[in-house]
Amino acid sequence: MFNYKVISRILGILLIINGGFMALCLPVSIYYWETDSVSLAISSAITLACGFLLKHLARNNKNKDLKKKDGYLIVTSGWIVMSFFGALPYLISGAIPSLTDAFFETISGFTTTGASILNDIEAVPRGILFWRSLTQWIGGMGIIVLALAILPFLGIGGMQLFVAEAPGITPDKLQPRIQETAKRLWYIYVGLTLTEAILLYLAGMGAYDAINHSLTTMATGGFSTMNASLQGQPAAIQYIIIVFMFLAGTSFTLTYFGLKRNFTKIIKNEEFVVYLLFTLAITVIVTLTLLVVTDHGIERSFRDALFQVVSLITTTGFVSADYTQWAPFLSVLFFILLFVGGSAGSTAGGVKVIRHVVLFKNSFLELKRQLHPSAVMPVRISGKAIEQNIVYNVLAFIMIYILVFLVGVTLLSSMNVDFDTAFGAVATSLGNVGPGIGDVGPVDNFSGMPMAGKWLLAALMLLGRLELFTVLMLLSPHFWKKR
Template sequence: MNYRMIGFLIGRILLTEAALLALPTVTAILYGESPMPFLTTALALAAVGLLLGSRKPRQSAIYARDGFAVVALAWILMSAFGALPFVLSGDIPSYVDALFETVSGFTTTGATILPEVESLSRGILFWRSFTHWVGGMGVLVFVMAILPMSDGHGMHLMRAEVPGPSVGKLVSRMSDSAKILYGIYLVMTLLEIFLLLAGGMPLFDACIHSFGSAGTGGFSNRNLSVGAYGNAYYELVIGVFMLLFGINFNLYYFLMIRRFRDVFHSEELRAYLGIVAAAVLAIAVDVAHLYDSFAVSLRHAFFQVSSIITTTGFATVDFNTWPTFSKGILMVLMFVGACAGSTGGGIKVARMLILGKTALSDMRKMLHPTAVSAVRFEGKPLADQTVRSVHVFITVYLMVFTVSFLLLCLEGFDLITTFSALAACINNVGPGLEVVGPMGNFSGFSPWGKLLLSFNMLVGRLEIFPMLLLFAPSIWRRRLIRPVQNGI
């Protein structure tokens, strides 16, 4: 374990967070609010960051376990410091509540403890939603895009942070890959802001909802979320962009370099769009009797399916009032999630496809024991290690979910609220059902319950292993080990 290099990298990350606080500081000044909560936090971050990251150690090599430690510690510390503006401004006096809100922001979950948000200061509202944008593509991917970093460092950090069954380079250098990803991310965000402005949405609101769509987070500056506008154009723009941000960003790069065949032949993309289409149609038919026309039910179904499968969490209606079948579909979509390599959460469509293909292959072997049946994905045979990694991920995911669920049951809420609250947090969705539904919030949970759910949000966003490995004694030993491949 290279402690000095871990400290150096975390110091650079905290300095980056200090710089990011410039935007909400400017926002607060523009709206005549005190910038001190942001300036004070930025100074604290800068002091700690300079202490840790002022001098690069001579031994700069990092290994896989170092990468896991850096990613997990960086997300915890960024959330811990990021909660300070909420407390210092007085908008969220309780630090535990502020930490829950900040973790929810950075992990792009969108779960909130706030019963209403419109009374919050503009600077705080901006910071609250801007954490979605920063956390969406990945905090460390952002650092890699703006700071010089060797490929050896970048690969371990990117594998530990970027969601999906596998992580690779778009181009020869990992830092250049990070720049390409964030370039695409920025352009798409600006395009959504422009389209919302073209429809008449105020600039501040357009930025807030674009940050939430891009990071698939779901924080809004309206108590009724997107439904407060009652505008079909806004719903269409935000709904489409949520779906777009739920697609693997590698495919956008392939479009840029004219590799259209790779895009059109993507199994995960076809499955993702197919699931969305089937879910929208099924829900639209099921809720048609609740609305004036089938077109309206189709519009609401599309928006909610787009919001839930991408784990964004925006809402236009209270789907708590929908029939059980429709709520059941949305609950399933919480677990399915978006595509690997996107800003969305959940288990991911790619893993679902691999699990399904593996199950079919094993059943064929039961019928024909001597037959050779390779599992293929995206037109290529899958390595046994990749299949095993997916199985390990699902196994550990279920173990964490089960233990967390039993602990959360001690809170005393009804079964649906408890189950959906945990599902919404560990899958980074945001709203659940019943008490924590789209018109509810998480304020009723005790402080330890909020900390447990915050841990689950981090576990879900970092895809389990970086957070769990923090508790493994072997990760903190000084003896260096060979780099290992993280194919999960």
């Protein structure tokens, strides 16, 4: 039924990659004379050893075919396995001694959610914090896509993995071979990360903080090395973060076309136009409201509004101000933004803009169909008709998303979590945003959540990151039937 040897081999490769990234944190720890270097070395050694063992168990396997079922199983199990091993540096160093908290922090990183249980981030050793940022950077484009770039050397085809990694509406492939697509996406990802780090450093941010924030910005993750996140930072630094958050929430295929100076494709892309105009419209509303309810000037009000709107829409989750203290109207508006999401083909989480576009277009067309039942009225995106099965997929996704949200709120409320906090925690975890409302607002964290609640929210983060179907499919008895 499943090709377990291929699954074992790929999981082994993922752990080897994971252990290699852990090893990259060692120079940081040694440079700052931190006490976490031994913990990082042990964690890396354990992860590498387990990775090589899994890879060794799959030796002499002649059947290298990878079916779609295998792909879905690899993606889900890969994220879980990576998160458990990724928690080792926290546990061994004692930075986060609880398994529940360590796993929560790690899966929050790999899913680029940015929800944290750390009360004093600046007290954590820098090598561990660098690993914390790296988990988001790895998860940003997906450890699976990274593996896709090297799978050709292993003689394994990877199309099924890409389908499982980005279910539903996916961006056009940039090259005929999926491996070439993955490589180009990573080139763009790495290039933008380096560019942002340099600009932040030139704007006055320290080298260590600049590198960490660039890693988590491009991943739309939002982990910061500072307790106050980006509150109180100079305007230049905040504007740089805003630009790169917006780019990270844009489809990387469009970024590729932009670098090729093919701006026509960008202008004609309906999702990008809606994404841009919606961001600007909400920013104007928030700016005008801030001018009324605060004594900030126009520039400060505009910057605070733009920063928080872009941060929430792109699901990055950085904080430049406590937006829950501005006005009740804005708290409700920002709660709604937790359900928007960035563009398909970006590192952002959430429902995604394109699904909202399809939903609204199909809803308006349904009104016309009632008047003209015999007319053929397909949903068109960027001038092209999309297949009806994609429309059904979008409708099913949004329906299941709402259902999972309601079930999550009900379960979390049953653990004596208050109404506002339950709504905020579930919405921000499922949308992979980070900050929410209630006791998990922009200046709070998730340390006060009950243990069972943290595991529930961790599951919701995984569901949101893998866009529901990939994980829920594994819960179906039909998936495990032999055929």
